[in-house]
Amino acid sequence: MTLRRLKQGESHQRIRHGASELLRLSDNFPGYHGQSGGGFHSAHDQALPNDDDLRHMAQLSHDIAKDIFGIYALRDADPDTRHRLSGGVDSQPQQPSSITTGHGSVLRK
Numbered sequence: 001m002t003l004r005r006l007k008q009g010e011s012h013q014r015i016r017h018g019a020s021e022l023l024r025l026s027d028n029f030p031g032y033h034g035q036s037g038g039g040f041h042s043a044h045d046q047a048l049p050n051d052d053d054l055r056h057m058a059q060l061s062h063d064i065a066k067d068i069f070g071i072y073a074l075r076d077a078d079p080d081t082r083h084r085l086s087g088g089v090d091s092q093p094q095q096p097s098s099i100t101t102g103h104g105s106v107l108r109k
Helices: 003-026 049-075 079-086
Strands: 101-102 105-108
Touching: 003 049
Parallel strands: none
Antiparallel strands: 101 105
16 A cells, blocks of 8 residues: 555545544534534524634535545545546646635635
8 A cells, every 4th residue: 555545544544534524513502403413503402613613614624625626635645546547648637626625725716
């Protein structure tokens, strides 16, 4: 296994952990939780998120986005992956058309 693959695997693990933590935090927020989660809860049933929770969620989201872009960079730096994805040897690595970077955030085009 190559170092790039190991780094991608580590990034995937961090993404999974961050997503699980985001889910755990968001489960405590008032609002719609789906049919299996009991449907709508009124604001008086659960407290609104505090500033620390919101900051933590923002940091987790940022870290997840950073890991995703890291995976793209590792994949684009791997000549075998570029060859497999493009179908050729001489193609240039390209950023996916559905996302672009901007001030550390993920933006839709």
